[in-house]
Amino acid sequence: MEQSRRSGGRAARQAARTARQLDSVPFLTRNLLPVEVLSDEGLALIEANADRLLAEVGVEIHGFPQALAIFAGAGAEVEGSRVRFPDSLARALITASAPRRFTQHARNPERTVEIGDPHLVFAPAYGSPFVRDLEGGRRYATIDDFRNFAKLTHLTPAIHHGGGTLCEPVDLPVNKRHFDMVLSHVKYHDRPFMGSVTAPERAQDTVDMVKIVFGSEFVDQNTVLLSLCNANSPMSWDYNMLGSAKVYAENNQACLITPFILAGAMAPVTVAGTATQTLAEAMAGMAFCQIVRPGAPVVFGSFASSISMQSGAPTFGTPEPALVLFVIAALARRLGVPFRSGGNLTASKVPDFQAAFESAATFLPTIQAGANFVLHAAGWLEGGLTMGYEKFVLDADQASMAAAYVNGVDLTDNGQALAALLDNQPGQHFLGNAHTLANFETAFWRSRLADNNSFEQWLEAGSQAAESRAHAQWKQLLADYEPPPLDEAIEAELAEWIERRKAAFPDSDV
């Protein structure tokens, strides 16, 4: 008994360490095997169809003759602006050199992440022109909102990555926004982040800025940026996205090659058809990066949702895109590249029941499918048009449960709890059991926003719905925010460099 109590004490201390770790780990590591919804034969069929699609239809490259020459040089068939890939060429180019996993460095080494199996990295939502909070409602986003979300990310252990366009700072000129966005990522959090992709020269600006932060040589030999290059579905790539990808790949920086597909509009209405097209489009983009610089890190991205066949409006959290997600995750594993998809997606305008159910119906499949990088893990509202303050902390709270989930089932002696079961008498509760006490601190995941109190306690606390509690939480977080330390010389050099670059060309909203 004394023996078992002592070993309970050890287990307790160990468990407490694990808990602290879970709260501050820079990324998650899966023990659970990914969920599969198709057999190997089914997946091979989709691969064969995608290869045929790339060979027979191919991809259209808009306004980027240099890319056509690059593809031709690697053996692709180029006809006008069309590029076709005979004999599974795109696949072969990827498997020859794309890494299965890579390290994306943060300026704080403790926040550096691993992108690829068996790891899982969460990033905030990306790209919304609007923001929303309970008090102020929906409004155009500004650079102050961007900074707020950078700060909230810094304060949110479950969000491992700083993301990219946390919201569009529409108060700044389009052609110079990227300077302030990248600067905010450097100043207000110390996680890894994403660069500009709206024009190749802005991608180059991003690379130049991170060279100031990390040093030129370090950047050439290591990956510090992961940037989002979307295909122009169906089966097209444009100059800005592919040109940005070229800049990043040349500089050994990672590209998230993502077909953005609303099935029914930009792809066939079926799960297998959407997966086939996504695979084909992504392979064309990833192959391009491998030709530009063999071994440059790429992530196979998929953003697949469906449309309402009644109104044409995008829908989220529906079952078909969840199945697409499972299928493409398996295709990415077979291709041997990291996978990005999912997030807390919803069409709802407010963080209500619809928002949460749709978010969960995407987010759970995301972590089950084996996604390695999850953009839009926090904040997304209204099909991505709006970044929500309350939604951000509500999503992040739910995202924090993923750590316990992917840990899977503990079958150690402590996990089996057989001694406790055999020791406990029928009808006797376990609250005072030595095993319970030993595991007290770490036993269950704890939400920081859920209300589990009695109805009477909840009434007395003001009958608040989750949105109200979330409002109080993000306000408090921002009030308590302190910036992570940043070398003054680096900050000064960045400021000077940005000032010089901003002065070099006129403001423009294109």
Place this chain on the structure above:
Amino acid sequence: MEQSRRSGGRAARQAARTARQLDSVPFLTRNLLPVEVLSDEGLALIEANADRLLAEVGVEIHGFPQALAIFAGAGAEVEGSRVRFPDSLARALITASAPRRFTQHARNPERTVEIGDPHLVFAPAYGSPFVRDLEGGRRYATIDDFRNFAKLTHLTPAIHHGGGTLCEPVDLPVNKRHFDMVLSHVKYHDRPFMGSVTAPERAQDTVDMVKIVFGSEFVDQNTVLLSLCNANSPMSWDYNMLGSAKVYAENNQACLITPFILAGAMAPVTVAGTATQTLAEAMAGMAFCQIVRPGAPVVFGSFASSISMQSGAPTFGTPEPALVLFVIAALARRLGVPFRSGGNLTASKVPDFQAAFESAATFLPTIQAGANFVLHAAGWLEGGLTMGYEKFVLDADQASMAAAYVNGVDLTDNGQALAALLDNQPGQHFLGNAHTLANFETAFWRSRLADNNSFEQWLEAGSQAAESRAHAQWKQLLADYEPPPLDEAIEAELAEWIERRKAAFPDSDV
């Protein structure tokens, strides 16, 4: 081309038939394989631990000497009120005679359900003393509320089963409520349902009533009731529950043998420990039914959630119970009995973000794990203390997506959509594609409550959150309700029988 258009037409008609079917099928059939989180070795370890628990600790039987004799007669070791099962006796009794699957008949044969693999049946929430709606707030439930939920169930295609105690009609005496509840199930919907378990004589009343509806001989040879018998965790069974189980089993009616466990209080704080105890308790109950009448249908039930280790309050939608659910579903498959678990569970008092995310975080694992019967699929709020009108229709809307989900990925020619992919040119949208048009009606699951409109449309429609739309929906459903036809002679006989029984003993609130 003409050929493909014609075959598109066939596909369209076929798809339209499938869609109508999905909307009104009496139960779901899985194509997807269940999600597994443990290896066979891991599951065998838990089984060995459960068998040891039953052999060494055993179960306590409260106030039911006859049950002790029944257990002893089958070879169990009885010592006082303790029953121990040597040499995996409980498991052997179950595998010898419990059916893998059974038919539960509805009074409308088109609503008859199959309980067991590969099928899935949804039933409303069960047992709340309170109801809530947006207008009236939270209040004690009445028989009128019970009737309303029976009517809503009748009008909800995604809810296949009438359930049992839709809410507690606290305006009726405790010892006579069951008459009105069973009568409501017979009158207001035509789905299968559950019987009373609060005392063996009330179970017998239920059996007598369904004999009036279905005929005595039919009831003896067929299963028309599925009733919920909860263990008194840890490791105890009481007279009322086990006595009710005995009545049902003797009459060839199905018992849902369910340990109701809040891990940390009624079981160890670990996933494996909770699964072990659940298996042990459920095996004791299912073995009892098999001794009483070999071959009587039983369902292995699990209600496992966790408690907040800070406050002791029950919590829902957390990751550990989801893992428990996956583990126990696998244990049920290995034991060869149907499995019940999950639902749309939440601790929230209102149908807000918390309610939806917690519900989804239980409901998705429920359908993924391979549950065959899902109680609490619609309406549950506040840890089961409240049945919500808005929550009922919101949950049911989400439950309707399960049909598309468990159908899995269609790899037929139509599913692959290869012809459409090869025919479509880069940059050309699929909205007008023949394949899209052919699959238009059935392409994607459609929510009846989600708002996918633009912000401006949503604003114009009154900026309603999901709860408000749900309020309008259930009101409209009840306004349009028409009862299913019921034989007048049966209705008269039931009424007369109930009147006689009610007059036979005084009202009591015990």
